[in-house]
Amino acid sequence: MLKIENLHAGVDGKQILNGISLTVNPGELHAIMGRNGSGKSTLANVITGRDNYEVTSGSVTYNGIDLLDMSPEDRALSGVFMSFQYPVVIPGVNNTYFLRAALNAKLKHQGLKEINAADFMRLIREKLKLVNMDEKYLSRAVNDGFSGGEKKRNEILQMLTLEPALSILDETDSGLDIDALKIVAEGVNNFRNSERSFVAITHYQRLLDYMKPDHIHVLIDGKIVKSGDMTLAHQLEEKGYSWLES
């Protein structure tokens, strides 16, 4: 599914990622943990193709195709999704409208018929239930005036609606209270199947307790310094990161 090899990258002239290699197979959930500033969001932004992020060497392929060669929207249309650490507010643009435009862009890309307003409402009502969101959020502008937790739930709502093959969840757990965390984790868990892959970026073991990742990687200074299973997450919770620093 996703194959990252010896990736070196930076932003605005600053080198941040120093040789990352990571393979995510279909159906797997990988967790990436690391302190603030270790390069987690940078990795997510490089995979999704954000402007100003330059790759200096290495490669990122997705189902065998070179992802770095594609525009951000083509990456999205071919099934790469990012739940933003800081979801963006778009004033004046209705949340329903936005979500339907996104879904229709995808359907169109797949050569399928666009979804009409009535069918879309039926679909979205079902998805709302999965993240325990009130319908009133649909008529508001995208993320406008949403609390931190509401924004994160809205990201997951978008994921559930767009059904991406690869989801990168950038600190989807931060800003959530324990109940919301459970809901979001459950939403993701129910969405998992043998074809869909996930990269969950987080600081905390809490989320991982719910999501049960297949692999955990620790990122320090733009490098994966250790990989393991849930026991690694427990060790980090106990001892912090310093014991891994060279």
Added chain:
Amino acid sequence: MDKNQQIIDSAISQEYEYGFTTDIEQETIPPGLNEDVIRLISSKKDEPEWLLDWRLKAYNQWLKMDEPNWSKLNYPNIDFQAISYYAAPKEKEKLKSLDEVDPELLDTYNKLGIPLEEQKMLANVAVDAVFDSVSVTTTFKEELEKHGVIFCSFSEAVHSHPDIIKKYLGSVVPTTDNYFAALNSAVFSDGSFVYIPKGVRCPMELSTYFRINAANTGQFERTLIIADEGSHVSYLEGCTAPMRDENQLHAAVVELVAHQDAEIKYSTVQNWYPGDPKTGKGGIYNFVTKRGTCLEVNSKISWTQVETGSALTWKYPSCILKGDNSIGEFYSVALSNNFQQADTGTKMIHLGKNTKSTIISKGISAGRGQNTYRGGVKIMKGAENARNYSQCDSILIGGECGAHTFPYIDVRNPSAQMEHEASTSRIGEDQLFYCNQRGISTEDAVSMIVNGFCKEVFNELPMEFAVEAQKLMEVSLEGAVG
């Protein structure tokens, strides 16, 4: 299919869509302005003596006036002697029916999406088609006459309804009002005239479509709309011009009069040629004076404008709220892309008691465009319990454009309630990336955000034209990002 998507799909060309010229034999008077030119225009229209005198008086006043320089617009001096003040398609005979309209002209209007032939006309919209200095034809005339509604070209009204013209011409915008209004009063050629009799709700949308075709000519039209007691009318104007390398002057005057309990809704979709997007060469200089008087109690005038074209826009549709309980509204979207400059806004003058005004202005700047909102609200001494709500929002696309806001407020009655809100935002890289990450292209993202931004104003347009306005916005914004 999704309406917006449809709009986007159809907006494929990056060129100004209406930039073609019509090859037609035209009668154009040589450039230059003096009393003889004014006499010539007046005689071509076979005008009565009083109107010629009115023009000459305006001309002599204009000679003593100075071109205004208080706006943020930056442009070289206009050489008023280099402009031709009259151009008209050559007619064989006086037209009796549409069959006699030059097929070239019918074809031109077809290309503009304004079919004038009976069988193709837009349902429920009567059109007065003005080509350079003259009105070519007016549709649905008989149908309107059944309701007592008069809708014809201004030149025609001078002959058929001289009393009404004499009574109202210049009553809202006096000849001395400003430099460009004075010039218009001296040389105006054609335009539309509307009279809605007492108690009549005009059964269809009225619309004038202005087309500049001839080179080196100015367009100076004059529109007068009278809504008598208890009547109601919705009027729309549209405008386009060919692509030419020289700047062309357009200086119009619009006067509206609403009597007791009457309502006038005036909408504009302005799409004059904006000039070359890469060099800024050419384009229309649009200096327009639009004003309405709510003459009597419970009257209402509402201006809605979507200004996407022109190299320069200088325009402040205003309301004089004279009658008690009268209402003035101004809804505006003004776009400046590439080298365009717009200095636009409104004036609300409250004279009567319990008068109310609403101003919603949305300015969009892209490329190197400069967009200025200039609005005045004046509450006079006698305007007990007047209210105003103003909202001026600007959105910037890219780093080279500018937005400026100049609200002027003058309150002379302490009972006034004033509310003013303003905001400036930028379509950010983060917003575009967020949309891209959801599979939405940058171009679609920009139009989605801009349409969201303009929604309140588009909602005020008549249905048929709201879609048109959105479409226009897409085309005008193409190439604004990336």
